Amino acid sequence: MPKVEIESFFYDLIHCKDKILSTFDKWDAKYDEDERGALVAGIRECEDPELITLLMNIQKLASGYEQIKELMDNAEQEEVDAALEDDDPEDEEF
DSSP states (O other): OOOOOOOHHHHHHHHHHHHHHHHHHHHHHHTTTOTTOHHHHHHHHOOHHHHHHHHHHHHHHHHHHHHHHHHHHHHHHHHHHHHHHHTOGGGOOO
């Protein structure tokens, strides 16, 4: 498995995830009996500042996923490059 160093933005992603889930949990409790469903009711009844914060956290989470994907791709490519260097036939002596 490729090694990826812990980046500072990982902690921001955990924070965003926690904020998103706490909002959803609040809506689950508040709109549990709503026929529209808790998520739909929560979004419909949400005050603008709270909704903006939620959407910003979702955007940060998605952006962070892209950064993690890029880090993983780079780490995997480094492993492939290292393996190819080890198998280079020009390095072998006869």
